[in-house]
Amino acid sequence: MTLITRRRAARLLLALCAVVTALTTAPVAQAQPEPRTQSPSQAAHLADRLRDHPVHVTDQLPRAVPRALAPDFARLAQRTGVPTYVLVLPSPYSYGDDLLGAVHERLGRDGLYVLVDESEVTAARSFGVRAPAEAAARAARHELPYDAGALRSFERFVDIVTEGAEKAEARAAAATAAYRDGEPEEMYIGPADRRNQSFLTGIALTGVPLSILLLVPYARRRLRAEHPPAGRRKKNRPAAPAPARPLPHRLALPAAALAAAAAIGVCAPLVFDQTRSSASPTPTPADLSARVDRVTAGLAHDPVYQDPESPRRLDAAQLAHLRDRIERFERSEGGGPVFVTLVPHTPQDESAGDEELFSAAVHAALDKDGVYVAADPLSGYIDVFNHGLHLDSYDLLLDLPDAIAYGTEKADEADDHLLAERLDALMTYLDEAPRTEEPSDVGSPAHAPSPTKEHALPPLFATDFWPGLFVGALAALLVWAVVAAAWTTVTRVRRRLGWALIPASPDTAPASPSEAYLRRTARAELRAARSAFEAAPPSPPRTAQDRYEAALLLAGTAGLGDPRTPPVHLLAVTVLARAARAALEGDNGARCCAVNPLHGTAVTRRHVRVSADPDRRRFLPLCALCRDTATAAPGDLHRQFLTLPHPSGTPVRYDEPADGLLSPLSNGYAGLVTKVREGVNTG
Structure with a gap:
């Protein structure tokens, strides 16, 4: 060449x-490079689903997002104004944005792509359209509590998208700032909260009515004892029997207690009106059986079923090797079929996350005995259940090596959890497992929670409502005991310190009251007289009206709040107001005790010593207490005359000087009324 x-x-x-x-x-x-952990088969499968319909709701979340909600998601998606594609898949998906990108690439359609899990919008991306996807997803996630539900989260996301990019960014920033201060308040309560509500309702239903029945009569008796009506009869005077109260008055208190109980019984269900503990609707039987039917159909043709909606953990070579191991085990002595399912198990699936329940359902639907292996592609856990083979079922269920069941640290760090190697080790474990003489079975597992009752709260008048009734009765008794003890203690203290607003009896009326005591007593008696006149008939007795008007005139002139008001004026207001109330109540006594006007209405008149000089005597009206003292110890009576504070610091008797305001008191209330009117007119 x-x-x-x-x-x-x-x-x-x-x-x-x-x-x-x-x-x-x-x-x-x-x-383009493949996104991390996202296999082409997963993205391609989801793209095919969106090609048929723009909303794909998985069949793996029937307890949280049943497939029956797909029309609702589609209706909301139409409001965005741009082509919107929605994927509802179980969490966790650490690379949701990558998954949406891979699905968009395989679908080849521009639009708004949204990924939703069992509770909220987890990722959103816009391709070829103008939509604030990321900001809307962030705002919806932070504005709503975690229990708002997937559909409500997507609805909030759509609302924010329709507001435009500027408002969406503002809402996202505000929601993120608020979220740092604390999560939004939960929208639903749980069974424990409902038990607390029932307990509180039971306490109120018995505690409030019993408290009314116990406290009102007690307070009424104590008030009558501590604040007796002016001029009431003393113990040594025959007391007229108290008139029987009309039947409507006697029934008023029980009626009030019954009305309170009825109001609580009616209002409690209106206040505690929650009926469900979750936003999840009740799934249909078709929703609960959809995934089992799908897996069963796949196992009918292939002993290994990989969930197409989840990241693929076994490649073609690993699948071929696993099938070969399964065939060899099936042909071995004492062996049999092995069915491997690589599907995620979550609390929201048809079996409430129970792999044993899921495998039992697949076994019942497939109607083939064998070893059923549940391998979770998301968590990496492997569970083995024997149905009808010559193997020790409890050994496979309870004594499976941890390296196979849960994996090693190396498996935890691997994206695929080294499922291929661990499933191969499982087949070796099955080959070497001892055979039993009789076929074994794990038995019938417990049933999954009823989807109808799972999120339904118990009735309000149930559970802890009945113990609450008993506690409410005890609480009412305890409140009554505390009130009684406190009332008794306060009464004793204020009597000892001279703080009583109205003297309860001659025994407690001080002989030398302070100016503050006189001022408080005058105010209290004047208020009591005002209340009595407001409740009296339109035309009260003239005597009572004269005394009350005189008390008002003197109170207006003296000024009960003025510290310069003479103590004698305060005493006169007390005497006149008390006498006015006595006249309203039918006691026409014309005089009060001249020794101590605070003792009340006089019961007799007698010549008594008014000083240490036995020859100085006066004909004075006396109350029962002073009358007894004048009889038993006449020489001591002059020491019991009421004394009033004086600027000099030395108390003086109230009736000195003789021409003072109270000088006509010994002759009756009429003279005091005349004296007050003359003093006011003169002033």
């Missing part, structure tokens, strides 16, 4: 190599 021919051949060979290299490297340069 000549040199020229060899050169041409070399050039032709180089050209052919260049062409081959270009053809083999160009696709590599143009192809």
Whole structure:
């Protein structure tokens, strides 16, 4: 071959190599790298679902987002104003944005892509359209509590998208700032909260009515004892029997207690009106059986079923190797079929996350005995259940090595949890497992929670409502005991310190009251007289009206709040107001005790000593207490005359000087009324 021919051949060979290299490297340069952990089969499967319908609701979340909600998601998606594609899949998906990108690439349609899990919008991306996807997703996530539900979260997301980019960014920033201060308040209560509500309702239903029945009569008796009507009869005077209260008055208190109980019984269900503990609707039987039917149909043709909605953990070579191991075990002595399901198990699926329940349902639907292996592609856990083979079922269920069941630290760090190697080790474990003489079975597992009752709260008048009734009765007794003890203690203290607003009896009326005591007593008696006149008939007795008007005149002139008001004026207001109330109540006594006007109405008149000089005597009206003292110790009576504070610091008797305001008191209330009117007119 000549040199020229060899050169041409070399050039032709180089050209052919260049062409081959270009053809083999160009696709590599143009192809996009696969997102992390997202296999082409998963994205392709989801793209096919969206190609059929823009909303795909998985069948793996029937307890949280049943497939019956797909029309609601579709209706909301139409409000965005742009093509919207929604994927509802179980969590966790650490690379939700990557998944949406891979699905968009395979679907080849621009629009708003949204990923929703069992509770909220987890990721959103816009491709070729103007929509604030990321801001709307962040705002919806932070504005709503975690128990708002997937559909309500997507609805909030759509509302924010329709507001535009500027408002969406503002809402996202505000929601994020508020979320740092604390999560939004939960929208639903749980069974424990409902028990607390029932307990509180029971306490109120018995505690409030019993408190009314116990406290009102007690307070009425104590008030009557501590604040007796002015001029009431003393113990040594025959008391007229109290008139029987009319029947309506006697029934008023029980009626009030019954009305309170009825009001609580009616209002409690209106206040505690929650009926469900979750936003999740009740799934239909078709929703609960959809995934089992799908897995069963796959196992009918292949002993290994990989969930197409989840990241693929076994490649073609690993699948072929696993199938080969399964076939060899099936042909071995004492062996049998092995069915491997790689599907996620969550509390929101048909079996409430129980792998044993799921495997039992698949076994019942497939109607084939064998070893059923539940391998979770998300958590990496492996569970083994024997149905009808010559193997020790409890050994497989309880004594499976941890390296196979849960994996090692290396498996935890791997994206695929080393499921291929661990399933291969499981097949070796099955090959070496001892055989039993009789076929074994794990038995019938417990049933999954009823979807009808799972999120339904118990009735308000149930559970802890009945103990609450008993506690309410005890609480009413305790409140009555505390009130009684506190009332008794306060009464004793204020009597000892002279703080009583109205003297309860002659025994407690001080002989030398302070100015503050006189001022408080005058105010209290005047208020009591005002209340009595407001409740009296339109035409009260003239005597009572004169005394009350005189008390008002003197109170207006003296000024009960003025510290310069003479103590004698305060005493006169007390005497007149008390006498006015006595007249309203039918006590026509014309005089009060001249020794101590705070003792009340006089019961007799007698010549008594008014000083240490036995020859100084006066004919004075006396109350029962002073009358007894005048009889038993006549020489001590003059020491019991009421004294009033004086600017000099030495108390003086109230009836000094003789021409003072209270000088006519010994002759009756009429003289005091006249004296007050003359003083006011003169002033």
